[in-house]
Amino acid sequence: MARPDESVITDLLELHTWTVFDVDDDGRVLAGSDATGATQVVEIGPDGHRTPLTALPGACSGRYVPGRRTVVVEHDTDGDERSQLSLLHLDPLPSSPVGLDALEPVAREPEFIHALVDVDADRVVYRTNRRNKVDFDVVVHDLATGAERVVYDDGGHVGEVDVDGDTVVVTLTSLQPGSTHVRLVRDGGTVEVTDADEHAMHVSAQLLPGTSTVLMSSNRGRDFRSVVTVDPAGRWTTLLAADDHDVTALPSPDGSRLLVARHVDGADELTIHGPDGEPLVPVVLPGRGVVSTAWSPNAAWLAVALNSPTTPGTVVIVDAAGGTVRTLVDGTAQMSPELRRTLVEPASMRVPTRDGESIPCFVYTPPEPVPELAGSVVVNIHGGPESQARRQFSAVNQALAAAGHVVVVPNVRGSTGYGKRWYSMDDVRLRLESVLDLVDIRSWVPAVRGEPDRVALYGGSYGGYMVLAALSMHPGLWAAGVDIVGMSSLVSFLENTSDYRRAVREREYGSLERDRDFLRAASPLTHVRAMDTPLFVIHGANDPRVPLSESQQIKVALDEKGVTCTLQVYPDEGHGLAKRANRLSAYPAALAFLGEQLRRR
Template sequence: MQLVELDPQGARTPLTALPGACSGRYLPGRRTVVVQHDNGGDECLQLSLLDVEPPPSTPAGLDDLEPLVHDPAYVHALVDVQPGRVVYRTNRRNEIDFDVIVRELDSGAERVLYDDGGYVSEVDVDGDTAAVTLFSLQPASTQVRLARGGQVTDVTAADDHALHTPVRLISGTDTLVMSSNHGRDFRAVVKVDGAQNWTTLLASDEHDVSARPSPDGSRLLIIRNVDGGDELAIHGPDGEWQADIPLVRNGVVTAAWSQDSAFLAIGVDSPTSPGDVLLFDTSTGELRTLVDGTEQMTPELRDALIDPTSVLVPARDGEMIPCYVYSPPEPVPGMSGSVVMNIHGGPEAQARRQFSPINQALAAAGHVVLVPNVRGSTGYGKRWYSMDDVRLRLEAVLDIVDIRSWVPSVGGDPDRIALYGGSYGGYLVLACLTMHPGLWAAGVDIVGISSLVSFLENTSPYRRAIREREYGSLEHDREFLVEASPLTYLHAMDTPLLVVHGANDPRVPLSESEQIKAALDEKGVPCTLIVYDDEGHGLAKRANRLDAYPAAMSFIAEQVRA
């Protein structure tokens, strides 16, 4: 992923051609971009400046960037851009806790806005006031704190089992607007004033609802997560409805207000388009397409893309497991009845209505593709995402087994199922193959966890505490962590496995894949390990994707072919 500039008429100028993925923000009032980038997927983000006036004749490489905040040993993540200064968060003080820093561009002087500890996941800044969101020690929960003038105030309690995100300051006030499931199952839009008075602006008993306030505080962009896709509307500052924003495609939205609050830039990532860019005029209601994500596709490819159907799969205990189904557009010889289950990472995440070249390619190859949101997944309320916490971890594994029994309902053959997953999804793949052997035709594990013990021992120090809140701690839960680790049951595994990993992965170390490869080699179970020296937690580079993904497709086809 690289930076591209769009002018008001939609003309495009490529700005960067860096060796890895990057992102960026304009500096207000200047034709300069703050570029955020890392080294080979190591997630140690660095900040640089790129002058785009005049527009570059060729995209910028690393040597064309002006270093702004650089130290390759630590994370420097961009929080905000303001006139004459940037705000970022960094773990350089002790490698674990994140501080929030303001850097003056002209002098290079820096001031600390927040350094009171914790893993800072999100920051919103208004002048010298920062609303800081931290991962708390409760599973899938956050704490909100307000930092101002060297003083830190707790907006929410550290032990509150609730998720508060995104959190936004109303400019010029000490009032916050945020999406929170405090005391609720689904997240509602709430307003919290300086006296800690909570007011619910908008709520649903069926969907998570979040808000993006306009810079002048006059409007709220309301986003409803409905079955993994986003529905948009403009509401007033007190939650009253004003207008819906009709989207052509049902997908996942990113959005940003213009500084004058007159326009919304909207990105839509949907199953049938890798990314549309829209511009919404709040005064006229006009919605204009700046980028059609399908315009570079051939008509044949565009017509072949599948919008999945949603189903609820019955589980062993009466629960219903949400699942998307991608059905093959046409039969492929030897593949009728074959099934691939693509399991998302997280675990506190959701498979959503987004573009997936993997799902589309698998369906085009003739497989029924199932994308489940097993217990532990977000988007279906706090009760559902709490049903795999710590000692309940293996309940999510049993959900996959339950889905196997259901696959004849969509024309699938239970004896020809391949499991595919990345990160925590890779853990679930390995757990199913080892704990429930003989049920699966093949497994593809992308940067997955093979032992919860060695994973927690070797993951990056700043991530260990937040991972222990979900899986259990090395100090208190080691026995269960061993019980819930795929490596413990490797003696029973007999399924061919393909493993892909990045050598620079700071989250799930390469050793997690190396140790399962070595154990399977000793046991005589077919296992292929592909390692990319210039990747981290997943595959960011097109060349590597074009190498690994076709290899995975071929491997799956070979194992499930009738």
């Protein structure tokens, strides 16, 4: 008979997650669901009827072509992140989900990235590194003729893009840590909307329809991001601001409304505002968590997916004029009453640090005591580092709590969401200060009935690096570690990561040319001789960000020392596990490992 925690993790991993990609003028929602094992495109009718559209080998996403029954599908191969673009025609609706052979190619060159930016009735806009595999250009593809036009090729790592007619606004990663800058291309010239050398984050930059005025969320001259406009003369106007949280806005396609999101303590709060920033109607969602949103072309509808700690995705449609919310998918309906009772709403707490700071944390307390695991703590560290742990569903966190562990999910220094000052406190030579935050959390765990000698570390990507750094640089403090696609050496990571990512990562970690000695000192592999903690490692063979060699070399080093180290490699995955079959293989094994290492003896 299976242990209760084993059955719970399986039930949690079997839950279907939902997200929103788009909504059309008739109120049909294009959504993503991983019911078949990896996120596929599903159409949800106004009455809630669901039509699965794709059955591709890996995760995919999509956008409607306005005015047509056609979807642009973005897909890659086994998590390699080299996005390709294709068309799926919906008139008539496919009788069953389609594979790759039923899609019409738009941009397919598997050696390059073609990432979808925007779609309108006549064209598809995407960004691509096909010119040199490093810099990203912005390309407009004419749907009628197939002709393509490059509208931006001034170099850099292009992130967000908005195109309105012949005017283009691009957001690029700058060489300052935790910073971006915005450029406007019009009339054959390029205008620097923001200072490329300024330490500031500008996100969600979009053109107000029919103008050259940029609307964005920016922390220029502030700690938290506010909603601002910058007109063609370079005048900045603040529309919405707060002193303790970030604010962003998504303009409707006709410019008549703004969907304003306030990002408070890891959750999103939505309100519809007028174009001048005045509030019109609140959007009351069935819970508190993280949202994905989309406007319909006629600005009549908003589609929203809510992902919270206790639901993997509820999809609603909102009447933009009145704010009425109608549920299309109830994310909790798939759960048994018994499973619902195991789910925990995390508490927000602050952990005091050695230098007078405080670390924001979400703490999951076991719903029922498990004597052999009483006092055990698992610290789950997010990736990034320019990211944050948020109030969203995690099968792993919920399963750990259901098994009897206290789960602490911290936003250590360097995390976004708590102001520019906080996310700048781990830049380059300050990297190891964030690792010391984990030592402070270990000292604090008695406040949540944890035992410092029974604390394990768990993390993915940068979180995996943090696990390895704490285990190797602060040995003897930890009971176990789980590292998922983490970097074991900052030097070899930067040398071997994808070309287009190297400069972006060097601005945060340090330059191979100028900071090699520090990078070596900050690498877990440098300190592996001191590491004495059992380790469980998970990695995808196709990872374009953190090469598999990062996990292989820590495995070899620990094997030579005789320290327990299990490495599970998945040949059809990239940076993390996108396929449910692989998650069902990896995560229960990792949790069983933690249970064995942390149980009271």
